[in-house]
Amino acid sequence: MYNAAHQIPTSVMEDLVLSVCEMFRFLADRRLVNRRHLHIVVLSPDYDPVQPIKLGILYETSIGDRDSWEWPYDQYARDKAREALARQCSTSEAGNNPLRLRSGDVLLTGGFYLDGLAIGVSGVQGEFDEAFSATIAFLIRAVVKLIIKKHNEADADYLGQIKTTDADLRCA
Secondary structure, eight states: OOGGGSSHHHHHHHHHHHHHHHHHHHHHTTTOOSOEEEEEEEEOOOOOOOOOOGEEEEEEEEEOOGGGOOSSSHHHHHHHHHHHHHTTOOOOOOTTTTOEEEHHHHOOSOEEEEEEEEEEEEOOHHHHHHHHHHHHHHHHHHHHHHHHHHHHTTTTTTSSSOOOOHHHHHHO
C-alpha cells in the first residue's frame, strides 16, 4: 500500500530527523540526557507488524558512536516502533496498562504512535526517547498536511497524482 508518508522526499525526511538530532545534541551538551547516542526508526503506516521489520522501515538512522553503545539501541528502537504500531499507542501508554501486556512485549519507553505512524527512538532516558519520537511524528504529520494541501490547491483528485518534490516543501 502507498500512503501520504511515502510522498515525503527523502531529503525532507532527513531534515526533519536532523532537526531532532540538533535538539538532542543541545540537550547532550547540557548533560540533560545520559548518553550521546540515539537510534531512530520511522515505520511506514502501512507496515504489518507481523512481517519482518525491515519491510516496514520508512527511515532509520543513528546518532553518535555505535561502538560506545552499551545495548543494542537499534533493535530497541525497532521494537519500540513495532510495539507502538501494533498497540496504536505510545510504549509508555502500553506500559501503563499492565493487564494488556503479553509475553514478548517491549517494556521500554520511547515508541510513539500518531495517525498510523510509529516512531521508535532509543539511546537515552525513556522519557527523552519518547519526546524525540513524538516530535518526529508531529513533524512528519505537519509535512504530510502540507503535501495534501498542495494536492488540494492543484485540484488533484487522488493523492500521489502530483509528485511532491523537495522544492515544493521548502519556503522561498
